[in-house]
Amino acid sequence: MAFNIKTLAKNHKEDKFVSGHRLCPGCGAPLVPKLATLVAEALNYDLVVSNATGCLEVSTTIYPYTSWNIPFIHNAFENAAATISGAETAYRALLKKGKINPEKEIKFVAFGGDGGTYDIGLQSLSGAVERGHNFVYILYDNEGYMNTGNQRSGSTPPGAMTTTAPVGKKIPGKLQLKKNIVEIMAAHENVYVATASVGEYVDYMNKLEKAFKFEGPAFIAVLAPCVRFWRIPESNTLNIAKLAVETKYWPLYEVEKGVYKITRKPREFKPVKEFLEAQGRFRNLLNHPMASEIIQELQDYVDRRWERLLALEEATKDKPIR
Amino acid sequence: MVVEQKKLAITGAEAAAYAMRQINPDVVAAYPITPQTPIVEKFAQYVADGLVDTEMIPVESEHSAMSAVVGAAAAGARAMTATSANGLALMHEIVYIAASSRLPIVMPVVNRALSGPINIHCDHSDTMAERDSGWVQLFAENSQEVYDLIFIALKLAENEDVRLPVMVNQDGFIISHGTEIVEVLPDEEIKKFVGEQKIMYSLLDTKNPVTYGPLDLYDYYFEHKRQQVEAMENARKLFPEITKEYEAISGRKYSYVEPYKLDDAEYVMVALGSTNGTIKYVVDKMRQEGKKVGLLKITMYRPFPKEEIQYYLNGRKGVVVLDRSLSFGAEAPLYAEIKSSLYEVAVKPQIGSYVYGLGGRDITPDMIRKAFEDALKGNLVADEQRYLGLRE
Numbered sequence: 035m036a037f038n039i040k041t042l043a044k045n046h047k048e049d050k051f052v053s054g055h056r057l058c059p060g061c062g063a064p065l066v067p068k069l070a071t072l073v074a075e076a077l078n079y080d081l082v083v084s085n086a087t088g089c090l091e092v093s094t095t096i097y098p099y100t101s102w103n104i105p106f107i108h109n110a111f112e113n114a115a116a117t118i119s120g121a122e123t124a125y126r127a128l129l130k131k132g133k134i135n136p137e138k139e140i141k142f143v144a145f146g147g148d149g150g151t152y153d154i155g156l157q158s159l160s161g162a163v164e165r166g167h168n169f170v171y172i173l174y175d176n177e178g179y180m181n182t183g184n185q186r187s188g189s190t191p192p193g194a195m196t197t198t199a200p201v202g203k204k205i206p207g208k209l210q211l212k213k214n215i216v217e218i219m220a221a222h223e224n225v226y227v228a229t230a231s232v233g234e235y236v237d238y239m240n241k242l243e244k245a246f247k248f249e250g251p252a253f254i255a256v257l258a259p260c261v262r263f264w265r266i267p268e269s270n271t272l273n274i275a276k277l278a279v280e281t282k283y284w285p286l287y288e289v290e291k292g293v294y295k296i297t298r299k300p301r302e303f304k305p306v307k308e309f310l311e312a313q314g315r316f317r318n319l320l321n322h323p324m325a326s327e328i329i330q331e332l333q334d335y336v337d338r339r340w341e342r343l344l345a346l347e348e349a350t351k352d353k354p355i356r
Numbered sequence: 357m358v359v360e361q362k363k364l365a366i367t368g369a370e371a372a373a374y375a376m377r378q379i380n381p382d383v384v385a386a387y388p389i390t391p392q393t394p395i396v397e398k399f400a401q402y403v404a405d406g407l408v409d410t411e412m413i414p415v416e417s418e419h420s421a422m423s424a425v426v427g428a429a430a431a432g433a434r435a436m437t438a439t440s441a442n443g444l445a446l447m448h449e450i451v452y453i454a455a456s457s458r459l460p461i462v463m464p465v466v467n468r469a470l471s472g473p474i475n476i477h478c479d480h481s482d483t484m485a486e487r488d489s490g491w492v493q494l495f496a497e498n499s500q501e502v503y504d505l506i507f508i509a510l511k512l513a514e515n516e517d518v519r520l521p522v523m524v525n526q527d528g529f530i531i532s533h534g535t536e537i538v539e540v541l542p543d544e545e546i547k548k549f550v551g552e553q554k555i556m557y558s559l560l561d562t563k564n565p566v567t568y569g570p571l572d573l574y575d576y577y578f579e580h581k582r583q584q585v586e587a588m589e590n591a592r593k594l595f596p597e598i599t600k601e602y603e604a605i606s607g608r609k610y611s612y613v614e615p616y617k618l619d620d621a622e623y624v625m626v627a628l629g630s631t632n633g634t635i636k637y638v639v640d641k642m643r644q645e646g647k648k649v650g651l652l653k654i655t656m657y658r659p660f661p662k663e664e665i666q667y668y669l670n671g672r673k674g675v676v677v678l679d680r681s682l683s684f685g686a687e688a689p690l691y692a693e694i695k696s697s698l699y700e701v702a703v704k705p706q707i708g709s710y711v712y713g714l715g716g717r718d719i720t721p722d723m724i725r726k727a728f729e730d731a732l733k734g735n736l737v738a739d740e741q742r743y744l745g746l747r748e
Contacts, residue, residue: 080562084427095570105559107430108569110449113423119413120385120427120435121559127382127411127433134432134560158423161416 037073037239045076048103055094055101060268062258062275063090065232066174067145071104073242079141080104082121086114086150089181089260090174112154114144115162115171122167141246142169148189149179151255152213163222163251170245170252173215176260184263188213191283193310193319193328195265201318206328211335219253220289224356226252228288228297232259233275237286237297244288257284265314274312281309282336285343292355294346303340306333358607361539368499368531371538372438372464372524373398375506377408378546382433385413385424389443390476391528392466396438418443422450429459430568432558434510436461440528441468441482448485454521455490456584457568460513460553461521462506463491467629467680468528469715477716478528480628480681484689490584492522492591493658495628497614499536502526504608505655507549511598514553517590525657527630529716545605592659612661614653615668617643621650623731624669624705626694627678628654631712631719635678638724649728654690662697669694670701674731678744680713688741695738708736712744719745 050071057064067083067090074081082105085091091108094101109117122142128134146155151173159171178196179185186199191212195201199208220227226248230238238256245252259266259274266274278284279298283306286298307329310316319325366374372395376384384403386396403412413428415421421437428435439447444465454461470481483493494509496502502524509522526532541549557566572580592612599610614632617639618624625635632653642649652668654661669675675698679688686692691709698704710727713719723744730736 082431082559082562092571095567097570097572097576100567100570102567103565105562105565106567107427107559108567109423109426109453113420113450116415116420116423117427119415119420120383120424120429120433121431122427123383123385123411123413123424124428124431124433124435125560127409127428128431128560130411131382131409133382133555136560136562138562140560140562157416158420161420164416165413 037076037243038236042072042076046072047075050075050081050104052101052103054099056096057089057093058262060261060271062176062232062260062271063174065235066172066256066258069235069239070143070172070242073239074141074246077243077246078138079246080136080138082140082142083107084109084114084118084121084144086144086146086155087111088147088150090145090147092181111150113158114146114150114155115159118142118144118169119162119165119167122169144169144171146171146173147181148173148175148177149187152188152215160222163219163225163253166224166250168250170254173253173255174258175255176258177212178260178263180260180263189215192332194315195318201322206322206324207319216255216289222251224250224291226250226288226290228254229284229286230254230256231275231279231284231286232256233272234279234286234298241288263315265317266312270312277304277309277312280304281306282340283309285340287343290354293350293353294343296343296347306336357604359541359545359605361541361606364538364540365535366499366538367394367533367535368496368502368526369394369466369533370398371499371503372506372526373402374540375503376436377402378543379434379507379510379550380408381410381436383411383413383425383428383435384437385415385421385428385435386437387415387418387421387439387443389418389440391468391532392438392440392443394532395464395466418446419450422447422454425461426450426454426457426459429461430457430559432555432560434553436463438464438466440466441470444482445470445485451486451489451491453569456580458519458587459521460519462509462513463521463523464502464506465523465525466528466532467525475715476528478530478680479714479716483523483525484681486523487658487689490520490588491658492520493525494522494656495525495654496531497630497632497653499531499534499538500608502531503538503540504602504606504610507546508598508602508610510550512591512594515594516554516556518587518594519556520587520591525629530630541606549602549605588659595656610655612656613664613668614655616651616653618650618652618668620648622648622673623676623728624650624652624672625676625678625724625728626652626654626690628657628690629680631678631680634719634721635724638721638728641721642725642728647732660693665694665697666701669698669705671703672705674706674708674734674736676708676710676727676731676736679709679711682711682714706731706734706736707738709741710744711741717745
C-alpha cells in the first residue's frame with residue numbers, strides 16, 4: 035500500500051493517540067506515534083506500546099489522564115525494548131497455549147527518545163533485537179535530554195548548546211559527533227533499520243509499513259525537532275526536519291538484512307550551514323572564532339557520509355546477508 | 357487429603373526449577389548468575405526437552421530480565437525469573453516498579469553476598485536491600501521449603517486482593533547446591549493447586565486498553581503507595597489460608613514463623629534461612645543438658661509478622677537475634693525489627709544482636725551455643741552488635 039494522508043484518512047475510524055497531551059506546541063515528537071498508530075490502523079493491526087521515560091511518556095500519561103487509546107506500558111528509562119520483548123513473548127506464549135484469541139494481529143512497538151535509545155537504553159535495545167523479537171522500535175530523536183531541560187546525549191551534534199556540554203571560555207561545547215545509531219542497529223542480524231524525519235512523513239509512513247510487516251525486529255530513527263531547545267519557532271518544526279534531509283545532515287535511507295537503500299535523493303543539496311543557522315542552539319557555535327573551520331568540518335563529514343552511503347547502496351545491491 | 361509424594365534427592369536450585377516446571381509459567385526471562393545458575397540451566401533444559409511449554413527469554417542482563425517479566429506479566433502472562441546478589445541489585449529499579457504495578461511475579465532468589473568486594477557465597481545482603489521494595493519476602497530453611505514456598509508464593513501473588521510480587525529466598529550454596537531429600541507432589545496436584553491465573557488489566561486486551569506506569573505526581577502518588585500498604589496487609593491476612601490449603605495436600609505446615617521448642621523456653625534465638633537447621637540441632641543438644649532454649653524461625657519477612665513475634669517473645673528471659681547482613685552505622689536489619697517489635701510487649705526480654713556468616717563464612721554449632729550461653733548468663737546488651745565467627 036502506498037501511503038498518503040488520503041489513504042490514512044479513509045481507513046481512520048478511531049484515534050489511538052489522542053490530543054490533549056501536554057507536549058509543547060510545535061513539538062516534533064507526537065507526530066511519531068500519531069503516524070505509527072494511523073499506519074497500523076490502516077494495515078488492520080492492533081498495537082501494544084511500550085515507552086521509555088522521556089518527553090513523550092511524561093506528557094501523554096499524567097495520571098489520571100492518558101493520550102493512549104491503546105494498551106500502553108511505561109516501565110523505566112532504559113528498558114522500553116526489554117519491556118516490549120516481555121509483552122511480545124507473552125503474546126506468543128498465550129497464543130500457543132490457546133489462552134487468548136485476538137480479533138486482529140497485534141504488533142508491538144517501543145518508543146524511546148535519543149537518551150533512552152543511544153545512551154541508557156542501548157543495551158536493552160541491542161539485546162531485544164539480537165533475540166529476534168517481533169517488534170518495532172521507534173526512536174524520536176531530538177538530539178538531547180530535552181525532558182529534563184536540554185542535557186547532552188550521544189545524539190547531540192557538536193556545537194549544539196546543552197547545559198551539560200555548554201560553550202564556555204575554554205571549551206566550545208560538545209566536541210564529539212553524533213553517534214551513528216542506525217549503523218549500530220543495522221549491525222544486528224535479520225533487522226529492518228531505517229531513518230525517517232517528521233518533515234518527510236510519507237517516507238516515514240512507508241517505512242512504518244515495512245517495519246510492521248517485517249518478520250523480526252525493526253528499528254526506525256525519526257528526527258523530531260524540539261522547538262524549545264533547538265531554539266526554533268513553533269511553526270518551523272517540519273521545515274527544519276526537512277532541511278536536515280536537504281542538507282545531508284540526516285539522510286533518509288534504510289537497511290534491510292544488510293542491503294542499503296537511500297529513500298530520498300535530492301537533486302540539489304543545501305549547505306549544512308543553513309541547517310545550523312536556522313536554529314538558536316548553534317548560535318554560540320556560529321559566533322565562535324573558529325566557526326568557519328568547524329562548519330567546514332561538519333560539511334566535509336556529511337559529504338563523505340553521503341558518498342559512503344551511495345557506495346554502500348551500490349555495493350550491497352541484491353546482496354542481503356540472509 | 358494428603359497425597360502420596362515422590363522423594364527426590366535434589367538441590368535447592370533443582371527444587372526451585374522442579375517447582376517452576378510444575379507451574380509451567382507462560383514466560384520465564386532470566387540471566388545466569390552464581391549461585392542461581394543451576395535454576396536457569398535446569399529450567400532451560402526442561403524447555404529444550406519440551407517438558408514445559410514456557411517461552412523463555414534469554415535476556416542480556418538481570419535488569420532486562422525483570423523488565424521483560426514486567427512486560428510479560430502486564431500482558432497477562434504468568435511470568436517468572438530468578439536471580440542472586442548483584443543480579444538482584446541490577447534489577448533493583450524494576451523490582452520497585454514490578455511491585456507498584458501490582459504484577460504477581462514470583463522470583464526465587466538465591467541469597468549471595470552483595471559486592472564489594474566480590475564474593476559468590478551466602479549472606480542476606482542482596483535480599484535485605486529489597487526489603488522496602490513492596491515485594492513479599494519468604495525465606496526457606498531447606499530445599500523442601502524452597503519447593504513448597506514457590507507454590508504458596510504464586511497463589512499469594514496472584515490473589516486478586518494481593519497482586520504483589522513475591523521473592524522466595526534460599527541460601528546460596530548451602531541450600532542451592534546441597535542435595536537433600538525433597539518430597540514432591542504429583543504434577544496434576546500442583547496444577548490443581550495453582551490453577552489458572554485470573555488475567556487482569558492485560559496489555560493484550562486491545563478492546564479495553566490500559567496505561568501502565570503513568571506519570572503519577574503529588575496529587576495521586578501518595579494514595580497509590582497507600583494502596584500498596586493495603587495489598588501487603590491483604591497478603592498477610594491471606595497467607596494462613598493459602599498455607600492451610602497447601603498443607604491439606606502436602607501434609608507440610610507453614611506459617612509466618614515457626615516456633616521450635618518454645619513452650620517453656622526462656623532463651624530464644626531468632627533467625628532467617630538455612631541457619632535455622634543448625635540452630636535446631638543446637639537447641640536439641642542444649643535441651644538434653646536441661647537448658648531451656650528454643651528457636652523462632654522467620655519464614656515470612658515481608659510483610660513482617662510482628663504480632664506473631666510479639667506473641668512468641670513476650671516474657672522470655674533472653675532473645676538472641678542472628679543477622680546474616682549488616683546495616684552500616686545502624687543495627688542489623690532483623691535485629692532492629694525484632695527489637696522494635698518488642699517495644700510493645702508487656703514483659704520485655706533481654707536482647708542481643710549477633711551478626712554471622714557474611715560472605716559465606718561458616719556458622720558452626722559451637723558459635724550458636726556461644727550466643728545462647730551469653731543469653732543464659734544474662735550477658736546480652738541491647739546496644740551492642742556482636743559477631744560470630746569473626747577474626748578480630
